[in-house]
Amino acid sequence: MNYDERDGRPRPARTITLTDVAREAEVSESTASRVLRRHGSFSSRTRERVLGAAARLGYVPNRIAGTLASTGSKLIGIVIPSLTNIVFPDLLRGANSVLEAAGFQSVVAVTDYDQAREESLIESLLSWRPAGLMVAGLEHTERAQAMLRGAGIRIAELMDTDGQGIDIVVGYSNREAGRVSARHLIARGYRRIGYVGHGVGRDLRAAKRLEGFRAALAEAGMAIVAEAIVTAPSSVGAGRDGLERLLRRSPNLDAVYFSNDDMAIGGYFLCLARAIAIPERLALLGYNGLDVGQYAPQPLSTIRTPRVAVGETGARLVCAAGRPTVVDLGFELTAGATT
Amino acid sequence: MNYDERDGRPRPARTITLTDVAREAEVSESTASRVLRRHGSFSSRTRERVLGAAARLGYVPNRIAGTLASTGSKLIGIVIPSLTNIVFPDLLRGANSVLEAAGFQSVVAVTDYDQAREESLIESLLSWRPAGLMVAGLEHTERAQAMLRGAGIRIAELMDTDGQGIDIVVGYSNREAGRVSARHLIARGYRRIGYVGHGVGRDLRAAKRLEGFRAALAEAGMAIVAEAIVTAPSSVGAGRDGLERLLRRSPNLDAVYFSNDDMAIGGYFLCLARAIAIPERLALLGYNGLDVGQYAPQPLSTIRTPRVAVGETGARLVCAAGRPTVVDLGFELTAGATT
DNA sequence: ATGAAAGCGCTAACAC
DNA sequence: GTGTTAGCGCTTTCAT
Numbered sequence A, B: 001m002n003y004d005e006r007d008g009r010p011r012p013a014r015t016i017t018l019t020d021v022a023r024e025a026e027v028s029e030s031t032a033s034r035v036l037r038r039h040g041s042f043s044s045r046t047r048e049r050v051l052g053a054a055a056r057l058g059y060v061p062n063r064i065a066g067t068l069a070s071t072g073s074k075l076i077g078i079v080i081p082s083l084t085n086i087v088f089p090d091l092l093r094g095a096n097s098v099l100e101a102a103g104f105q106s107v108v109a110v111t112d113y114d115q116a117r118e119e120s121l122i123e124s125l126l127s128w129r130p131a132g133l134m135v136a137g138l139e140h141t142e143r144a145q146a147m148l149r150g151a152g153i154r155i156a157e158l159m160d161t162d163g164q165g166i167d168i169v170v171g172y173s174n175r176e177a178g179r180v181s182a183r184h185l186i187a188r189g190y191r192r193i194g195y196v197g198h199g200v201g202r203d204l205r206a207a208k209r210l211e212g213f214r215a216a217l218a219e220a221g222m223a224i225v226a227e228a229i230v231t232a233p234s235s236v237g238a239g240r241d242g243l244e245r246l247l248r249r250s251p252n253l254d255a256v257y258f259s260n261d262d263m264a265i266g267g268y269f270l271c272l273a274r275a276i277a278i279p280e281r282l283a284l285l286g287y288n289g290l291d292v293g294q295y296a297p298q299p300l301s302t303i304r305t306p307r308v309a310v311g312e313t314g315a316r317l318v319c320a321a322g323r324p325t326v327v328d329l330g331f332e333l334t335a336g337a338t339t
Numbered sequence C: 001a002t003g004a005a006a007g008c009g010c011t012a013a014c015a016c
Numbered sequence D: 001g002t003g004t005t006a007g008c009g010c011t012t013t014c015a016t
Helices: A018-025 A029-036 A044-057 A063-069 A087-101 A115-126 A142-150 A174-187 A204-219 A236-249 A261-274 A307-318 B018-025 B029-036 B044-057 B063-069 B087-101 B115-126 B142-150 B174-187 B204-219 B236-249 B261-274 B307-318
Strands: A075-080 A105-110 A132-136 A154-158 A168-171 A193-198 A226-230 A255-258 A283-285 A302-304 A325-328 A332-334 B075-080 B105-110 B132-136 B154-158 B168-171 B193-198 B226-230 B255-258 B283-285 B302-304 B325-328 B332-334
Touching (some): A105 B087, A105 B105, A174 A332, A193 A204, A236 A261, A255 A261, B018 B029, B075 B087, B075 B115, B087 B105, B115 B142, B132 B307, B174 B302, B261 B283, B307 B325
Parallel strands (some): A132 A154, B075 B132, B154 B168, B255 B283
Antiparallel strands (some): A302 A332
């Protein structure tokens, strides 16, 4: 590569354009364009000429120009709150596999669970005129909602069905997941139930699970006995610390519900370290169905969530025409050995 | 939103362009453009008019057009092999935080550890005329290398320094990480050492670690006594299964080196389940320094890798002018309780 | 401080 | 089957 004498920046040897290819192939630009996009008709002879010229010159089409000239782009915007929580890489993975197969590129933005940030990222993504936008969750600022509604493209809201969507909604009910968790613990006979969570003000879906959990307990005339909230993103360390604090204050709990599996694994590790018998002395219940919990000596009781499938389905729908839809992919409680 | 009667596709109410804003504000397009990009000069009165008009009309600039008209885009392409392995979300996270602050958007592509796929994804990303491209690893097909060299933009190759880079290289030596791991086990007196890995033909960096590991053993007149390779992506389950197979064949190993922490945690769980004393009866050594390993009852011995920092540094360099560089961010062996 | 005009590189009618 | 002609929506000289 050539570097500029003054600033050392890589210096491009003037980019090859379609005009160059057309000239080299001795055809018009439109013909070259047709061949390169295999669209419209052309003789096999011109085909060879154009393809040959493009290869010889190392032509890379400029999709920026292409997109501007045609109408729709082949970009899909994806807005997620975090990359730390494995949930969202899983979502991305599902979405990406479908999008790639359909010839789309994904442009990713991470909000860090901040709605104001989400708003500005949505605006920024929209300025790339994507063919569609996928976003985690149903809660957005007024202005974000207005932008999404007015964008004139398909919008998919993912991972949650508790609320009103804009166009496409793919997920499952977090509130119901919380209820099911509570009913499970009640059915197994646990009565002194604690909760260990991460900062829930920002993770709205965790908040909904907790809400459902409380509601189901209340229906049985029960309530959460004690809780520890770690003001940090969810992690194994946070879960371990949270449970430790909780047990110090309320040593005679018989079960603990965690905001997710990362947290629950931390709790599990604490119990191992302290030789607290699971589930006899203390039961643990997580959420997400992570691999790591399933291969522990005692598989973690948890709720499996269809994260990859949500990404796939969302991507499929966002690329296609159709009426607004809600797709509930459900979840599944897996009773392991910790309850 | 309006839906088309026939196909149900969301129907845009003609998109607002700069022309509309200019007309509404009763100024020329160029003036409107200057105000909106706060670039060049304009009276505060026009400023108000333009900003007001833009807000009133709900104008969202079209960056596709903007990019084409100016030169450089504000996109950075990122090519990673996987989203399953937490390493790459971490890398993305680091990169994203820097890019976002600098006003860039990232376009992500996932190769699934497939070089042919990488080649076509690089081509596809390049067609968006990004300002720079970040890619994991130093090994690419001939054609991919040629495209990267010829793109005339900054290229950052990440996570590995064992080899020749194109422009910017940020990472550390995987080979050396393997060597250090072997020396650690030797120094602790282990002599019958096994290896549990995932399909290494595709994960080139894992292959380099193994190579370094073998080399350092050889220098001490030793060799890997037995190994189990799981032909699947690395995971806790794969590690557990791998160790189980390995111990069945070679029950008297005294230490096992794993291709990464996910695998090692799986091995750790097997030992807990089988009541195999760690490290007296069997020592375990991982790689990556994942949170989950550090909060286990016996913290996992491992090598901490600066994944987020690699993403940050790579992003910083890829956005800036400068000469080609190699930045070695190093790694750190953390002796936990499992060796 | 503001406007007019010329593209950026490509696609998409519409002629031929 | 192929070429000509207009733009896509914006930025950027260059006048004024």
